[in-house]
Amino acid sequence: MVAIVDHRPARAIHPLHAVLLAAALPLFLGGLLSDIAYSRSYEIQWSNFAAWLIAGGMVFTGVALLWAFIDLFRAGRRRARAVVCFVLLLVTFALGLVNAFVHARDAWGTMPDGLILSVLVTLAAALATWSGFSSFRLGEMRLGEM
Amino acid sequence: MNRSSLLAAAALAALLAACDDNPSPPEYGANPQLPEQQHGLLPSMKIAAPASWGDRRPTVPEGFTVTAIATDLGIPRQTLVLPNGDILVAEGRGGGAPALRPKDVIAGVIKARGTTSVQSGNRLTLLRDADGDGTYEERTVFADNLNAPYGMALVNGQLYVANQDALVRFPYRDGQTRAEGPPEKVTGLPSHINHHWTKSLAASPDGRFLYVGIGSNSNITERGMAAEADRAMVWEVDARTGAHRPYATGLRNPTALAIQPGSGTLWAVVNERDELGPNLVPDYLTSVREGGFYGWPYSYWGQTLDPRVQPQDPERVAAAIKPDYSLGSHVAALGVAFSSPAMGERFAEGVFVGEHGSWNRSVPSGYRVIFVPFRDGAPAGPPVDVVTGFMGEDGKTYGRPVGVTVDPKGALIVADDLSNTVWRVAVADRSPTADAPSDMGSATTDGN
Numbered sequence: 001m002v003a004i005v006d007h008r009p010a011r012a013i014h015p016l017h018a019v020l021l022a023a024a025l026p027l028f029l030g031g032l033l034s035d036i037a038y039s040r041s042y043e044i045q046w047s048n049f050a051a052w053l054i055a056g057g058m059v060f061t062g063v064a065l066l067w068a069f070i071d072l073f074r075a076g077r078r079r080a081r082a083v084v085c086f087v088l089l090l091v092t093f094a095l096g097l098v099n100a101f102v103h104a105r106d107a108w109g110t111m112p113d114g115l116i117l118s119v120l121v122t123l124a125a126a127l128a129t130w131s132g133f134s135s136f137r138l139g140e141m142r143l144g145e146m
Numbered sequence: 147m148n149r150s151s152l153l154a155a156a157a158l159a160a161l162l163a164a165c166d167d168n169p170s171p172p173e174y175g176a177n178p179q180l181p182e183q184q185h186g187l188l189p190s191m192k193i194a195a196p197a198s199w200g201d202r203r204p205t206v207p208e209g210f211t212v213t214a215i216a217t218d219l220g221i222p223r224q225t226l227v228l229p230n231g232d233i234l235v236a237e238g239r240g241g242g243a244p245a246l247r248p249k250d251v252i253a254g255v256i257k258a259r260g261t262t263s264v265q266s267g268n269r270l271t272l273l274r275d276a277d278g279d280g281t282y283e284e285r286t287v288f289a290d291n292l293n294a295p296y297g298m299a300l301v302n303g304q305l306y307v308a309n310q311d312a313l314v315r316f317p318y319r320d321g322q323t324r325a326e327g328p329p330e331k332v333t334g335l336p337s338h339i340n341h342h343w344t345k346s347l348a349a350s351p352d353g354r355f356l357y358v359g360i361g362s363n364s365n366i367t368e369r370g371m372a373a374e375a376d377r378a379m380v381w382e383v384d385a386r387t388g389a390h391r392p393y394a395t396g397l398r399n400p401t402a403l404a405i406q407p408g409s410g411t412l413w414a415v416v417n418e419r420d421e422l423g424p425n426l427v428p429d430y431l432t433s434v435r436e437g438g439f440y441g442w443p444y445s446y447w448g449q450t451l452d453p454r455v456q457p458q459d460p461e462r463v464a465a466a467i468k469p470d471y472s473l474g475s476h477v478a479a480l481g482v483a484f485s486s487p488a489m490g491e492r493f494a495e496g497v498f499v500g501e502h503g504s505w506n507r508s509v510p511s512g513y514r515v516i517f518v519p520f521r522d523g524a525p526a527g528p529p530v531d532v533v534t535g536f537m538g539e540d541g542k543t544y545g546r547p548v549g550v551t552v553d554p555k556g557a558l559i560v561a562d563d564l565s566n567t568v569w570r571v572a573v574a575d576r577s578p579t580a581d582a583p584s585d586m587g588s589a590t591t592d593g594n
Contacts, residue, residue, distance in 0.1 A: 042456055044370040051247040101187040104249035106368035106421060109185060109454040 013133055017071075020064040021089075021132040025125045027057035028096065031103075032118040039115055047110055050118065051103040057125065058096045065089040068132070081131070088128035095121040169424035172474025172511055174528050180447055184423035189506040194260035194513075194543035199565055202544060205535035206571050209490065212533070215275075215282040215559075216568040220267020222561040223344070224402070224481070224549035225568060226298040230320050232274045233282065233551075233559055235568055237267030240294030240310035240343035246369065257505055260543070262564050268292050270307065272323055273568065278555075280572060289316060289325040297347025297403070299356065304385070308345035308358055311337035313383060332356070333388035336376040339363045342417075344480075348403035349385075351410050356383040357393060357434075359400030359414060366419045366454045367443045378442045380414065380434055396440035396466060402482040402549065404497065406433070409523055415479035415499055416469070418446060424507045428472035429479050431499060431518060431525065441466040471525040476504035477512035481550035481561070485517070488556040490573050496520040498532060498558055500547040513537040515547050515560055515571075533560055533571055545569075 013021070031053035038046035068086040075082035099117035103110050173179050199214075206212045216222075220237040227233055245251045269290035273282040289307075297308035305318040307329065314329035335345050335358060342361025349356050362378035363369050380400055382393040399417040406413055412434040418427035419442070427446040439462055441448065443455045448468040451458065473479050481500030485493050496519040501512030515533035518525050537543045545562035553559055557572040 044368060047368075048246050051249065055248040098187065100248070104188070104247065105185065105454070106364070106366045107454045108456040109366075109421070111456075 014067075017064065017067045018133065020060050020067060021129050024057045024060040024064060024092070025122070025129050027053045027060065028092075028118070028122045028125045031057060031099075032115075032122045035110075035115045035118045039111055042108075044107065047103070047107075047114075050110075050114070051100070054096060054100050054103055054118070054121075057121075058093070058100055061089060061093050061096055061125065061128075064128075064132070065093050081134075085128065085131045088124060088131050092121060092124040092128050095124055169507065169509060172425060172472075172477070173428065174472055174474060176471060176525070178428050178447070178472035180427075180450060181423060181425050183426060183453075185421075186423075189421045190424065190508040191256060191506050192508055192510055192541070193256060193505055194503060194510070194537065194546065194564070195541050196260065196262070196564055197538075197542040197544055199544045199567075202535070204533045204545065204560075204569060204571075206533055207492075207531075209574050210571050211280075211574045212569055212571050213280060214567045215280075215570045216271065216273050216285060217566065219271060219566045219568065220265055220269065221262060221563050222267075222271075222548070222566060222568055223296050223563055224298060224346075225551045225559045225561050226300060227551050227553045227559065228300060228318075228320075231278070231553070231555065232272055232321075232323075233553075233568070234288060234298060234305075235271045235273065235561065236295040236298055236307065236549075237269055237271060238292065238294040238296070238310075239266040240296075241340050242343075243339045243341040243363070243369075260505060261546075262566060264566055266294060268294060270295060270298075270325075274323070280557075280570065282570075284323075286323045288323065289329065291328070294343060296344045297358065299347050299349035301349040301353035301385075304353075306332070306347060306349060306356055306385075308335065308347040310340055310343045310345060311335055313345070313347070313356065313358060313388075331388075332385070333383055333390055335381075336360055339369060339373055341369065341373075342377075342399045344399075344401055346401055346403045346414075348405050348412060351405060354385055356385055357381070357403050357412055358383055358390075359397070359403050361399035361401065361417075362442060365421065366452060374443070380412070393436055394434045394438045394440065396438075396442045396444075396462075397434070398442040400434075401478075401480045402500075403434075404482045404484055406523065407484055407486075411523075413482065413484075413497070415473070415482045416440070417478055417480075418475070419443075419452065420476070420506055422452075423475075424509070425475050428475050429477050430469035431471040431473055431479070431482065431497065432469035433524075435467060438467045439465050440469060447472075471518060473499060473501070473516075473518075473529070474511050476507045478502040478504060479512075480548045481515075483550045483552045483558075486552055486554060488554055488573070489552065489558065490556070492530075493517050493532070496525075498550045498552065499529075500550040500560060502546045502548055502563075503537065503543070510537060510541075513543065513546065515550055515558070532558070533569070536562075536564075 034050035270288040272288040274284035294310035313332040346359035363373040379395040503513035513536040516529040546564040560569040
């Protein structure tokens with residue numbers, strides 16, 4: 001049980017957590033753009049790109065989700081915001097997982113479900129990132145409890 | 147994919163597998179019922195769990211014996227019985243298509259569990275039973291340094307071998323046990339990517355033409371249409387010049403070819419596409435019509451469209467031919483051979499089909515050799531089990547049949563690429579020697 005006293009004037013999101021959160025969004029966005037390109041061109045390589053970008057997004061989302069889960073217990077009085085961030089990440093992860101499976105289908109079998117899911121997962125990742133970056137504010141973090 | 151998504155994948159797989167725990171049995175014959183397509187999140191997988199035969203033997207019908215005539219081979223696939231009774235075994239594993247997606251990486255690891263781990267032999271092994279007692283006491287390497295040899299045909303004193311990248315030939319004299327030198331190349335074969343690498347082979351009775359079965363480069367065009375140039379078709383190759391032309395197209399993976407005695411018609415077993423459900427799409431046995439188009443990739447069983455292929459080609463689909471005989475979905479037929487009256491009255495007219503067995507069906511199918519009876523030169527009636535017991539009730543898998551060949555002396559030769567064995571299923575009462583009873587002792591004819 002460690003009590004953390006933050007003496008700095010502002011305690012924003014942890015830099016590493018920020019990297020994890022911020023990395024997922026462009027990957028999912030890249031997946032969405034690749035899906036759009038495939039749906040317009042039938043060029044299969046776009047579908048391969050989408051599958052890998054989504055898998056990459058899932059790696060970062062997975063770790064960020066784990067981090068957010070731990071944060072639930074450290075959030076103290078700002079717990080409500082931490083819960084929102086966690087839930088949004090969980091939704092992103094669930095949608096992303098289904099999307100990854102849909103992108104495991106062969107050829108046009110990914111369409112249109114994959115495109116729709118890519119839109120949803122990109123939106124969810126954007127919201128999760130937004131909420132993650134706005135969870136902690138100046139002076140709000142006092143004592144973290146395990 | 148990260149670890150948690152893999153775990154979730156496993157959980158989901160279990161869940162999905164539970165959903166189609168009891169798919170309706172496979173449909174056989176000329177008019178199979180084709181169920182609705184399923185586009186699930188994951189194909190239900192059930193991978194063979196390899197196990198040693200030990201004292202077990204494959205199960206054969208009453209009146210037949212089964213013996214292992216060669217073991218410890220380097221992945222035996224197809225066999226050829228030579229005029230003097232010697233047996234050639236093509237050994238090897240080809241392919242090497244790169245993983246394009248996260249799925250390919252994961253599926254590759256999973257599917258590899260159900261196959262042998264020995265090295266590719268890349269050779270032809272000759273087995274000889276000089277005294278005709280059913281024991282093949284002599285074993286020599288006929289030719290080596292080949293590249294995943296698969297199809298074989300002997301015609302006009304030439305032994306043709308379909309490597310995964312070229313059709314080659316050796317001059318052959320009766321009784322020869324070793325090729326005189328490296329083979330002569332007849333023609334190159336499409337080998338870019340080589341997703342389905344096996345090149346099946348048959349020769350026209352007059353020896354003028356060779357027919358080479360070339361499988362598709364994907365399940366259903368997921369490597370792009372450019373990768374499918376010269377794929378999913380049977381080539382007719384001029385034996386003299388090596389020139390080729392497509393003989394029939396739209397055959398997804400024609401894994402074995404045979405010429406029908408009498409009519410001279412070319413027949414093929416073809417493996418159809420996956421991931422549309424446990425009872426789609428039936429693998430089939432068909433006579434191959436010159437110039438015919440059999441649907442892949444746009445459609446299957448005639449005009450049933452596959453929506454995973456875009457853009458479609460309605461003109462070609464309209465001309466797609468329905469195959470002759472459904473063998474059931476996912477059985478993975480890899481061998482075909484016309485029978486002869488030497489196989490006994492029950493099996494006198496028809497074809498034997500080696501079924502390697504499914505990987506993406508919750509209730510496995512295949513893992514056996516069947517007989518499709520013929521009447522008046524065409525399939526008539528349901529398939530009959532001939533060699534079974536390759537997979538136990540518990541999923542333990544002792545062998546996986548590939549090529550089948552009829553020995554005119556009254557035996558069926560079955561290559562097994564999991565236990566690396568060649569089996570000989572012989573008509574018992576035709577066995578000419580006194581040690582036949584000991585052979586019978588090793589046969590399990592009681593269906594256990």
